[in-house]
Amino acid sequence: MKGKSLLFGLCLCLWTSLGWGQRVIEVPWYETTNTYMFDIIKMELTDEATIITGQVKYFPNEWFRVVGRTVLRGESGKEYKLLKAEGIKLNEQVFLPESGQMTFQLYFEPVDAGEKKVDYVEGNHETDWRIGGIVLDEKPQKLEKESDCLIRGKVLGHPSSYRLVLMGYYDDNRIQEPYAIIPVRNGKFEYLCKLGESKMYWLVFTDELAKSSYRPVSFFIEPGEVEITIQPEDAYTDSETRGKEVNEQYQRYQQLREEQFHFSTIYRQYDSLSEPALYYTPRALELHELMSQNYENKQKSDSLDAIYQQLKKENKECTPQAIALNEKYKNLRKEEQKWKEGYMEKYPSVATYFLLMDDLRHWVDYRVHGFPEELEILSFKDLPRLENMYYTIYKPMFPKHSYTELIATMLQSLKQIEVGGHYIDFTAPDFEGNPVTLSEQIKGKVALIDLWASWCGPCRRSSKSMIPVYEKYKSKGFTIVGVAREKTVQTAKAAALQDGYPWLNLVELNDAGNIWFKYCVGNSGGGTFLVDQEGKILTISPTAEDVERILEKMLK
Structure with missing residues (x-):
């Protein structure tokens, strides 16, 4: 648990005495x-x-x-x-x-x-x-300092959801531990935390996290009380948050955004196409079924995926109604993006600083693997404008805020992690806990930096495919350094042993070194980066055949 920055919570003593030595604790902490x-x-x-x-x-x-x-x-x-x-x-x-x-x-x-x-x-x-x-023995806690934040909330709907997870904004629960696990009792919850600074956090129901399908409640932790009303699952509006200055600023932005663009109306129109046959064409539905049936057959699955991608290119994936609605939504998002950038420039605050950081985070997350369709409204041509906003407005205004250092790292990554750029050095522990610096391991060699995870099937298939290449060229000036993104060392050890990696592997526990973030693969299991003897990135996400072809030329 991330107990250093947040207290374990406001424990309400909600046990009912039934007699001597007999107690009932509803939804225990x-x-x-x-x-x-x-x-x-x-x-x-x-x-x-x-x-x-x-x-x-x-x-x-x-x-x-x-x-x-x-x-x-x-x-x-x-x-x-x-x-x-x-x-x-x-x-x-x-x-x-x-x-x-x-x-x-x-x-x-x-x-x-x-x-x-x-x-x-x-x-x-x-x-x-x-x-x-x-x-078993809960003790109530009270606000002690002006900087403390007391989160009070009520839950509408969700009758069988008994617990909320407090996590950092866009934290990945596969890797990072939550700050707290908060019980919901009779539709209400409370939590007391110590404030480091005002930042965006998420509340997510644990049963939704289990299915990896959730609608997070976004809010800022700030001094004083923050009141949250979580809406039912089928609500078109976001959950309501009432707090002090920062939450009020963010809610004002959200209100103006809805008044300007009426996104809730678009969401209702999407709901009217919720039946698959209304949204997808018969051929697309047929391919969905075939891909589901052949999920474990990689060759067949890849073949079907190629057919499906071609269907999308030919604009035959969706029905005419869905195509029209998607186009309407995409155009609206483009207008909204321009409006948002103007708003960030005109009304600088911690709330709008978060918006700037969030836009840049999308670029960092998808720099290597490409934007998903819903983020195609973003363009790298817009990056200089946001970078200028950071340097001229926000960095001078918030020099000590954690977003300032985070954005500096983002901008460095966006400039370096590309073909022709220089790899970013880091230090991470090996499986025995010994710190290892990447540059010391690859100095003077052609190297493959292999970022992977035990839970990432495509990453591990890619890594295993490199074993013959490594064995062939390891004595000729080629090496591989792997880094596993994990919650525990044991999961990395077990996966590396099972797959038989013969090279050095390190471990990135709970994103402690922000390595995935620095390499612009933060929203994925990993990525591979081939660098030359001077540290220049030769290619990103190469196949084993690509690597061997390059090594054949460089290491004759």
């Missing part, structure tokens, strides 16, 4: 979890047992299993065994119904009265469910 599909929504502490009401919420027909070896482990080190389950069978696959959710009870040995926290521990394997720091 906890500190860490390695699963968002499973949640503890109630704990009953009695003299006979500790009863956990668990909820699994995921895709219909997916299965889960609760193993009989699961224990509750107290701060004392004592373990409390799982006695029985109601609503499911232990040690057996349980398939989720069409609703995608299931509730059940787990009975453990009674927890000693002296325990303040317990961990839910299924086992020692990385895929075993583990929830750490479940709080």
Whole structure:
């Protein structure tokens, strides 16, 4: 957990006394979890047992299993065994119904009265469910300093969503730990945090994170109270935020944007085409089905994808209604982008500084792999204008804000990470924790900088394809340095061992060194960069055949 900058929260003492030694804790606080599909929504502490009401919420027909070896482990080190389950069978696959959710009870040995926290521990394997720091004795906290921020909120709709994750804006939950996991009780939540500076953050429901399909609530943490109303899933408007100066500035911008461009009307029109047959042509739907059926067959999948890309080029992917609406939306976004740049220039504030940073972040994220369709409104021709705005307005106005240093890194990356540019040096630990500097490993050699991740299938396929090239040219002045983007060293070690990489591999834990960001692949699993003996980038994302062809010429 990122506990250095934010407190563990405003713990409201919401347990109900039922008698001597008997308590009920609704949606208990906890500190860490390695699963968002499973949640503890109630704990009953009695003299006979500790009863956990668990909820699994995921895709219909997916299965889960609760193993009989699961224990509750107290701060004392004592373990409390799982006695029985109601609503499911232990040690057996349980398939989720069409609703995608299931509730059940787990009975453990009674927890000693002296325990303040317990961990839910299924086992020692990385895929075993583990929830750490479940709080049994909650203490309320109060605003102590003027710089503290108290987040109060209510949730409309979402009846089976019991927990929110507080995360940095655009943090990737596959790599980065959240700042806090906040319980939602009776449709309300509260959280107290210590403020470093006013910045944009996200609140996301844990069950939506589990499915990797979520609609984050964006807001600024700032001194004082921030009130948030989270709208139902089908609402066309964003969640409401009321706070002090920075949130008010941002809400004003959002209000003017809607008044100017009426995006909510466009979203309603898109909803009218929500049926696939209304949005996609029959041929596109046919290809969708074939790609789904052949997902694990790479050769067939690649062939179908090529056909689909050709369909898009011929403008035969979407129905006439969808094409017209997409064109309308694209033109509106272009107008909005120009208006936004004028607004940022005319009304500089922390809120508009965020808008500037966010625009530049899109360029950095997609510099290597290209803009997705929804961001094709952006053009690198606009970069000098935003760069000038940064240097003449925002950097002098906010010299010590973290966005200032972040944007400086962005601009450096955008200028260097291209064919003909120079690689950016960095230091990262190897699998044993020893710091390694890239430049010291590749000095005087042709090198492939291989950024990958255990969870990125295309990255690992690319890396494995380089093994024969490495073996052939490693004695002739060629090397590879890999860097794995992970939450733990263990996942990187296991993947590297499984794939058989013979070269040096480092690990980027929780984006500590911003390496992916510096190399303009922040929104992906990775990328590869071939550099010459002087550090000049020769090519980006080359195939093994591309690398061998270049090495054949350079290392004769």
